[in-house]
Amino acid sequence: MTGAVQEWQLFARPVGRPVPGDFRLVERELPPPADGEVSVRNTYLSVDPYMRALMGTTESGDLAYGLGRPMTGGAVGEVVESRAAGLSPGDLVLSDLGWRTGAVAPAARFTALRRVEGVPDSAFLGVLGMPGLSAYAGLTEIAKLREGETVFVSGAAGAVGSLAGQIARLRGAKTVIGSAGSEEKVAYLTGELGFTAAFNYKTGEVRKLLAEAAPAGIDVYFDNVGGDHLEAAIDALTVDGRAALCGAISGYHATEPPPGPRNMIELVKKRLTLRGFEVGDHAGLQPRFADEMGGWLAEGKLTFRETVEDGIGSAVTAFLGLMDGRNTGKMVVRI
């Protein structure tokens, strides 16, 4: 929106776990929108694990956050002023112009959203947004889940994991197993989300905990964690098993390369497929995803939680909390 906005900038590239001093909150005057531009007031900002990678030096190439430059990320907002066809004041829009209270930008940077009855606007950053599409694409396109299969989801209480487990169930998986980092989260998975079984990975070796939860093995693994979770899943996968690799939060702060799975030979023995993916490649699924997820939401078959932090000032705290697993479901910042 025109006038003063606050925005977060990357001040120093984090080494290991980011600290608050790596970021600074800056006030800026925005010009009025030029021809073809709109001004938007953000109402919800997204913090996501992938942002850690963009804070690194060369790792993410052109996408990396510049030092002393505004950071980007998912945001839901309302059009305040428009000098572009197709967008009017009051319209709900999605953009990647997060980490700030408002923005002035060409209309092409914004996607108009249609509010869904009974669903908060922040859902477009979660269940109906990028995390939802990640879960959906990973299970259906990458892992090619079939009815009757046994699925293991790591980081299952997170934004993507909690949806991956539910989509697996709704798509006909026989057994859905989840891992999470606290007893409370484990109870959430089996109690509210309908996971068949779940375990707290902090209570023992992932390999043993998974073998107990899935004594006959797993057919599909949805990986949000990497590291020992991935190695345990490779052991548990049965012949022709598939793993969709969505992220590896276990290694995001590593300053040394983390140890890799020592059992890669199992890929040959059991003809396994490991496939990494990024949600951006699967925009073509969006209409089918919106239909199917919207339907499940409307029928009350799919539930989701959000962890909401308040105020632009809390964005860094929210991001660091996400990295520490302090969220259940999607972590968002409400402006």
Place this chain on the structure above:
Amino acid sequence: MTGAVQEWQLFARPVGRPVPGDFRLVERELPPPADGEVSVRNTYLSVDPYMRALMGTTESGDLAYGLGRPMTGGAVGEVVESRAAGLSPGDLVLSDLGWRTGAVAPAARFTALRRVEGVPDSAFLGVLGMPGLSAYAGLTEIAKLREGETVFVSGAAGAVGSLAGQIARLRGAKTVIGSAGSEEKVAYLTGELGFTAAFNYKTGEVRKLLAEAAPAGIDVYFDNVGGDHLEAAIDALTVDGRAALCGAISGYHATEPPPGPRNMIELVKKRLTLRGFEVGDHAGLQPRFADEMGGWLAEGKLTFRETVEDGIGSAVTAFLGLMDGRNTGKMVVRI
């Protein structure tokens, strides 16, 4: 064949690298063939890396060699006596009744072969047999090689690798890079087999050697080695790259799990696919494979070498030599 045959038996399960004392050569009397059976005199036996796994304890389940039992493996032979329809004395046949000079067994255990002009019978254990089909299936079905791509083959002077590299070239790869374990093998790859570039992995870090040979990265990796080769290939693969995992000779004698690739996060960042396979699942490709490979052979577009050891007594020596990389191309034993 009826009468006395010699056969190798597994005497002790090897720990680490097998030693000659793990095996014994036994003489046995065979009965005449019963109804529906044939007796066959073997002329060529195959020794292959996968046999190492079958010598292990529980690793290979039902397929593992029994202690004090005859071992199995690919063999080409001639029918001596037949009491089965469809097979007559003098017919050339393929079976898995190797590691022995002859056998009496039901006709269903043998596949009749048609000799190919100018190609030795042993080729049915190599270029026209299981190693050839492995190379063909791995590149076409598993890695889905496309014209104009850059391919890296490890263990490229071996039975499978030497064919994988040539098939890649004949199927339109722009650049084919190979690794091998001696300067002589490297010269063979670029001089005789038409590889674009090759390196001796014993002269430095695989990661660096591969980066020098393929500065713009690789699109497809055909893995016969595992270990540091696989890690280097994951680094070199470009976006949407694919690896076909055929075997991991680097880890076959390991008594401790070998270190895994420390860069699995690249699978997510570059949307890579790693897929293990076993040739037995791709028998359906056999007709297309036989046509295409036979055609290339007839046109002189595809060359192959064999390392031939003589006499049933040399089978264990041949197998151990294979494990040490003393072969160029397919290692066979001539009876």
